[in-house]
Amino acid sequence: MSRIAVLGAGAWGTAIALTLHRRGGHQVTLWSHSADEAQKIHDAGENVLFLPGFPLPADLQVTAEMARVTEADVLVSVIPSEFLRPTLARLRTHLRNGQFIVSATKGVEDRTFLRMTQVISEVLEPAGLLLSIGALSGPSFAIEVAQGQPTAVTVAFSDPQIASLIQKDFSSETWRLYTSTDVIGVELGGALKNVIAIAAGIAAGVGLGYNSAAGLMTRGIAEITRLAVACGGRRETLAGLSGVGDLVLTCTGSLSRNRTVGEALGHGRKLPEILESLGGKVAEGVRTTRAALGLARRYGIEMPITEQMELILDESKDPREAIRDLMLRPGKDEH
DSSP states (O other): OEEEEEEOOSHHHHHHHHHHHHHOSEEEEEEOSOHHHHHHHHHHTSBTTTBTTOOOOTTSEEEOOHHHHHHOSEEEEOOOHHHHHHHHHHHGGGOOTTOEEEEOOOOBOTTTOOBHHHHHHHHHGGGTOOOEEEEEESSOOHHHHHHTOOEEEEEEOSSHHHHHHHHHHHOOSSEEEEEESOHHHHHHHHHHHHHHHHHHHHHHHTTOOHHHHHHHHHHHHHHHHHHHHHTTOOGGGGGSIIIIIHHHHHHHOTTOHHHHHHHHHHTTOOHHHHHHTTTTOOOHHHHHHHHHHHHHHHHTOOOHHHHHHHHHHHHOOOHHHHHHHHHTSOOOOOO
16 A cells, blocks of 8 residues: 655645545545645535535545655645745655655746756755655546546656556556656646647637647647757657647647636736636646746747747737737748
């Protein structure tokens, strides 16, 4: 039996905790940064704010106690990117050598342009901890995972034996894990597709059709792949679950928060109002857009769709003008 602590009691964290508990053979704890939030979830018997309608089993513990983090063999980090660094700084004295950390946050840190596993390493290094850190990503809406709908994702560690260990520990009849050693590609695919999903939402919001959506997704994965490869990822990873798979889901699914933000922008609403309407839920693509361009400039990579998203998000550029500018760029060879 593994003792697993899921760090982050949002929709995705709650869905992962439910899935791992449903699998059986584990002692699962859902850890919240807030004692009040943990108590509310415990008292209600479900996560009313982020994942309502899914009762939590009595033996799935919800807590804000640091001791639960110390006891865990495996930590699944689902903390939003903007809060990851300060949360880990609080937790690091409670971690111990030999624990496995699986990052399931799909984002890139603002200003530093670090992937989530890099942030985890940077925060924990001063504590001298010997931990194995990897990433989990793929096409996975939280509500469908919580419902027990068949879902396939990728888990990546630089050590293939550790990836296989997590695969064996997490896989079930509803959650299929594939392994990879390409942590960079898996993380960047999961993070950067959120930017393209905002663009796909904008295209839908202004009334564009299937031709536009297909072209946008295809060219979107092209620029994601260029950047991931420049950062040390592998091209074939971006053709898999954490690349094309997650991109298609997030660009086309109505459950996507990033696509929802884009649609609202396409309808003419302002970004602050849209983000406020999410009720505390996070659309990682908004922050990731800036970080992605920071990385792209560092490596000299062209990302025209992402550039236009930054102009829309940060400078309130008219979406129709952005689409026009993309279409009128000088002609290129496809590859």
